Amino acid sequence: MLLITGAGVDRTAGIDFPLASTLLADVTRYLDGPGKPVDEALRAMLPGLRFSFNNMIARAVDKIATREPHEQRAMVQRVQAAIADLPAGREAITKHGELIIRLFNKLASIAEQSQLDEETENLIRDVFPADAEDLIDSDSILDIHKLSLSDTFKTVLKRTLKMGLSGEHHEVAAALGADMLNIETLLIEKFLGFYNDKPSDIKNYLYIAWSLWAYLVAKQNEVLAVHNADPLPFYSNIPEGVRAITLNYTAFLQQRLGLERTLYFHGGLAEYVRMDTRNLLPIDSIHTCDPVRFIRELVMPNVDVTQDDLRQQRHVIPALVPPLRLKPILSHRYIELWGQASRWVREATHIVVVGYSFNNADEHFNDILRSHPNPVIDIVAPEATTPEFIARMEKVFCIAASQYSRVEVNGHSAMQARRVRLINATAADVDLAALFGV
Structure with a gap:
């Protein structure tokens, strides 16, 4: 057995x-409360440490534009699921979710619309038959990884994620944080420091x-x-x-x-x-x-x-x-x-x-x-x-x-x-x- x-x-x-x-939010609240001596001891042990869980929100938001369209769609679905079953009287949370969904849908649409479709590719081959392979070196006409998000988008996301680190449960912030602020993903990312010095x-x-x-x-x-x-x-x-x-x-x-x-x-x-x-x-x-x-x-x-x-x-x-x-x-x-x-x-x-x-x-x-x-x-x-x-x-x-x-x-x-x-x-x-x- x-x-x-x-x-x-x-x-x-x-x-x-x-x-x-939700683990990261719980750890953050612990370090700000009863676990404050833990935070102090670790910072004393690690002189020059600049890391904080609140600061990682800004880094997570900056990486949003580099995500693939299917990843952005998945975040939309997670927020949709979070607000779908909210009881009456939670209209403010529902509107917050609708705002996040609208912003991410616009970002995903830009990425999808920039993809090189078959008709455009065929026209390139017709116009430049000898150089087509060199010209078609990407599946997109826009490199979304180099896009810079507006301050409006960044500020909305940052404020939403910070709500997830506060003491009060916020369904939309939790749905976003489950993907953007995953402590286990963060651990594996930083663990590589032992291998690349x-x-x-x-x-x-x-x-x-x-x-x-x-x-x-x-x-x-x-x-x-x-x-x-x-x-x-x-x-x-x-x-x-x-x-x-x-x-x-x-x-x-x-x-x-x-x-x-x-x-x-x-x-x-x-x-x-x-x-x-x-x-x-x-x-x-x-x-x-x-x-x-x-x-x-x-x-x-x-x-x-x-x-x-x-x-x-x-x-x-x-x-x-x-x-x-x-x-x-x-x-x-x-x-x-x-x-x-x-x-x-x-x-x-x-x-x-x-x-x-x-x-x-x-x-x-x-x-x-x-x-x-x-x-x-x-x-x-x-x-x-x-x-x-x-x-x-x-x-x-x-x-x-x-x-x-x-x-x-x-x-x-x-x-x-x-x-x-x-x-x-x-x-x-x-x-x-x-x-x-x-």
Whole structure:
């Protein structure tokens, strides 16, 4: 028996961890509030650091014009979805969304209209038959990557995104920030500084990664304190004896099943890495760890970014692997861990997947499931029986949507094809013992 958990599990009521799309806003509010000592300690550790989460808004806006039309259309769709189901009395938010949609549609239209159509290309070939191949060196008559957005466009976007970093939830700002202010994308971008020897990117990575780690540890310990005498939602219902692989960072799973029965595919909060030796170091008592004390007493003495020669510098980073297609190898231990995950999948006769969306960023893990198609696989998600989710499953398991039949599993509506069942339920509603038959 093998359990696989994703971000949806930690969204369960009573745990209430944020999704990746809102994570940056939560980290920002933490650093401005109870996590202010974390910010101060990290800036003391990283002299000359210029990075701030608020300043990255300006850089994100400046990059908008370089996005491809399909990316801009995707942002429009995200904002449309955010305002589609707003209740009555939210007209101001709806109008804000309509403004953003109108601006992005205009930008995407400029890019699309500038594309070289077949008729224009044929005319070029007729007029300049000898030089046509040299003249047609682009698929567009306008290089949108060199366009400069007006101050009007920039100001609207900046103000909208800053609303997403404030304390009050703003649906339109959250929809834009999910794409433009993705902290996991930012991490992988700055991580490249370790490979191309860019000191500023390395310092930025250290600040971002330890800020994220501190927020997650503080949030985790807050949840555990609330449930000190009560069962932890979802996790307390995991049957004894199962193995589990998680795509999350939180230590809830390990606390329930123990170290030997859990694998943290993207790393976890309870370890950190020394970058020059790639040694993976444990963090004792992560469930009671004080982030500020740990950073001051163990991180700061092991970091030195003052040397001009990068080879003389020392860096330690949290063992958090962003779930992107490009997997940075923080330590050789991760190669072994990913191999062990593949073995656990291969050895399992029954796999239950809860709260995992199978998105493209996790294709490395999806491929492990795809490579071992023999076990019974139950996939639990609130949207599991929707056409969009079923279409996503076709890419993972190579099962056409037409092969699924509607069934019922433990009182939940589901779709089944061969050995795969897609169960329409949340992590809080699912009975894991009944699914595993124990």
